Amino acid sequence: MSPAATLASAALAEAAGAIRRAQRVLVLTGAGVSAESGIPTFRGQGGLWEGFRAEDLATPEAFQRDPARVWRWYRWRRAIYGGCEPNPAHAVIARMEPRFPEFLLATQNVDGLHRRAGSRRLIEIHGTIDVMRCSVCSERAPWPDDAVPDADPVPRCNHCGGAMRPHILWFGETYWPGVLEHCQRFAGEADVVLVAGTSATVWPPAALALHGKRSGAFLIDINPEPTPISEVADVHLRGSAGALLPALWDRCSRP
Ligand SMILES: [Zn+2]
Incomplete structure (x- = not known):
């Protein structure tokens, strides 16, 4: 195994360990996850x-x-x-949901693909x-x-x-009352915050991820390119969510 592959494998194992121990998981997704479905x-x-x-x-x-x-x-x-169809990232997030006592998916995506994949405990923060x-x-x-x-x-x-x-939610409009507050509360008590396919320049997901991290959550960032979230994340898995989320979940399911 090359040094890079060894590092990636160690990061995957570390992230999987944190997820296995977690009772309360917050997943944040953005346009990158939809883009892999061709949106x-x-x-x-x-x-x-x-x-x-x-x-x-x-x-x-x-x-x-x-x-x-x-x-x-x-x-x-x-x-x-x-x-467009949900991709493996959507599918894995839907499969993760029933495995945790507390689970919340907060997405910026408005395309409905997470619901079509079976996610139910989700908040579509942009509608x-x-x-x-x-x-x-x-x-x-x-x-x-x-x-x-x-x-x-x-x-x-x-x-x-x-x-x-x-x-x-349109440009120039404010978030609906209670939406961000609910996510913020959840982030503050989460054991794991998993960010996938969102650029940290969009502040609500970034702010939620950082709030979770400051409150003690293990922060995992899945992105093809490093973002400001990757820099503070406990683990940055570099690559597409459609490839890495199934690999991560598979790792979680192994003893
Ligand atoms: Zn009316």
């Missing part, structure tokens, strides 16, 4: 749609100006999500493409059936008639 980020370079950038569509102002356009964009995105919400009274409803011909381009609220919008 694009819709942001940055080349992310134009009908001449608009994601940053110009995912805002309350864009919705006020042209709600039908925002709906078209999200329907298009949801169709792409529908063509989900499977739910819509009234822009007036906040009543929530399942996403409309996009296959219905001539459907209203902007669905209406059954309660107040207001315009429904995707239940997704």
Whole structure:
């Protein structure tokens, strides 16, 4: 075994040991985990749609100006999500869940792949493409059936008639009350915090990971590239979540 492979194997064993001892596990996932299912980020370079950038569509102002356009964009995105499948990282996280007395998955991803993989104890901190919400009274409803011909381009609220919008956190909006607080409390009492596929430049996951670490959790970071979280993590497993999470879970299951 090469020195690098020996190191990687030792890191895997150390992470597996911490997970085996854990009663309370927090998993944080981000765009990297979805990317392995082929889901694009819709942001940055080349992310134009009908001449608009994601940053110009995912805002309350864009919705006020042209709600039908925002709906078209999200329907298009949801169709792409529908063509993607959960990958081994999603599957392993779903399999981990029932093995711990306390378990929470907090994801930044809105594509619903974690739920499709079977995760139930999860918080989608940026919302989900499977739910819509009234822009007036906040009543929530399942996403409309996009296959219905001539459907209203902007669905209406059954309660107040207001315009429904995707239940997704947009640029310039604050987190829904209680969401981050709940994750923060969980992180503060976690034995293990496992971060996968999220860049530490997005602060809520980074802040949760660091809070967990400061409160005594064993911090595991799985990322192809080192991030500020990797630097403080007890173990940084360098590579894709789709490859490393199954390897890690397999290691946990061995005596
Ligand atoms: Zn309403």
